[in-house]
Amino acid sequence: MTTALEDLLAGWIGRQRWFAGKGRAIDGVGIESDVELKSGDPGLRHLVLQVHQAGARDRYQLLLGTRRSIPQRLQHAHIGGRYYDAAHDAELTGVLLEAMAQGADIGPLRFRAMEGVTIETGLRSLVLGAEQSNTSLVYGEAYICKLFRRLVPGVNPEVEIVTALARRGSPHIAQPYGWFTTDIDGEDTTLAFMQRYLSTANDGWSLALASVRDLYGYAHQPEIPASEVGGDFAAESRRLGIATARVHRELAAAFPTGTLDPPEIKRMAERLRARLDQTLLEVPQLRGHDAVVHAAYDRLADIDRPITVQRVHGDYHLGQVMRTHTEWVVLDFEGEPGQPLEERRALDTPLRDVAGMLRSFDYASRHLLMDHPEGRILTSRAAEWSARNRAAFLDGYTEGGGRVHGDDAVLLRALEYAKAVYEVGYEARNRPTWLPIPLAAFTGS
Ligand SMILES: Nc1ncnc2c1ncn2[C@@H]1O[C@H](COP(=O)(O)OP(=O)(O)O)[C@@H](O)[C@H]1O
Ligand SMILES: O=P(O)(O)O[C@H]1O[C@H](CO)[C@@H](O[C@H]2O[C@H](CO)[C@@H](O)[C@H](O)[C@H]2O)[C@H](O)[C@H]1O
Secondary structure, three states: OOOHHHHHHHHHHHHOOOOOOOOOOOOEEEEEEEEEEEOOOOEEEEEEEEEEEOOEEEEEEEEEEEOOOOOHHHHHHEEEOOEEEHHHOHHHHHHHHHHHHHOOEEOOEEEEEOOOOOOOOOOOEEEOOOOOOOEEEEEOOOEEEEEOOEEOOOOOHHHHHHHHHHHOOOOOOOOEEEEEEEEEOOEEEEEEEEEEOOOOOEEHHHHHHHHHHHHHOOOOOOOOOHHHOOOOOHHHHHHHHHHHHHHHHHHHHHOOOEEEOHHHHHHHHHHHHHHHHHHHHHOHHHOOOHHHHHHHHHHHHOOOOOEEEEOOOOOOOHHHEEEOOOOEEEOOOOOOOOOOHHHHHOOEOOHHHHHHHHHHHHHHHHHOOOOOOOHHHHHHHHHHHHHHHHHHHHHHHHHOOOOOOOOHHHHHHHHHHHHHHHHHHHHHHHOHHHOHHHHHHHOOO
16 A cells, blocks of 8 residues: 555656666565654654666665755746745755754754865755756755755765865865765665865866867968967866876775776677677667777777776766866766666776776767757867867876876777777667767767
């Protein structure tokens, strides 16, 4: 027997932007845990939900607000009856700040503050515009607290990595302030993570696009090189390369490292082939491009020396880095969304991140070509921007102490293709009009 609230949730959850099980019918929602965080009206409860779909079960987290009557400003978050999604209610979210500041244990929920910090309470929150797979609350101009929606048992790699790098005094992470956890399947599981909000910083993707736009302004003056037009990004790309190498060095110092021997490298090539085959089945547009990728994976499988592995970012691209007045700061050390936690925490080659960022330069250069009336003319400018910034990033990476030599070129090429294959799947599912961007990686056109 389900309760009336569970029935309301079953009708509501599938429509949420962050719901990961879209496209499959919801067979039912059950409440696994229900903790009161504030009594009265409005009231606040923390729920862990179990969502049943096609024989599988996923967990989600919800801050449940209760009010006798739902005001207009909260209508968009209304679940039904007197219930709503309280992530959107600044009158209630302050409870989380207070609990983290006090290091409170409330029922099975454990709220903690990072050692050595003081959390300012009494700030009002807003949900960050780009609500995607998670929901981020920005408190005043001070903090950003990410509520993980779909819960996977275990400590989130982001908390593990950012707190470790903060303890080492890294200038390339946003200061961690607090988090809260609960036990799921007997494992301490991250529910939310709060960091300094970089209110004056810009993300790498929008800075790169501004630069690409500047260069496109010179569509009819191909004789003027990218280095001489306004808004050149190469110096920033180089700095980003240096910062990336430093983050990799910090990760290697903070966590265990290892090596992959040739048989393991062969198995890695096998896994990449399996992913390629799977994506070929899902995205017919990839057919005809697979020969070049297979050739790169063959060369990878032939590497006969061990390669070094360590903790890495795992889903590194221009949208994951922010430029403050002083530094490039790296966000979202969660690995590729959708992969199991143990895979996202596994040791890997740092060139995985280098490949991700190289792909991102290519994305930035081509993104504005789509639907552009002068797209054909601009293709060579796009290629010029991409080549210039990729080279600057790699120069910075080696200058910062990163290693790209010998067999690394073979490894890097295979990883770039692997990322492009992943992107083909990602775009086909999420943004089909963007599919030509990763497809161009296989032809260079
Ligand atoms: N510390 C921060 N300061 C300012 N903005 C941030 C911060 N962390 C994240 N953001 C913003 O939120 C966006 C999404 O953050 P991210 O951690 O990548 O979440 P998701 O896992 O949902 O992709 C970023 O692109 C950035 O614009
Ligand atoms: O930021 P997320 O962890 O959600 O990463 C996913 O979404 C990204 C898109 O936002 C996607 O990145 C791809 O698009 C970017 C431009 O929007 C581009 O800079 C990246 O190079 C490209 O891979 C990422 O792959 C996906 O995991």
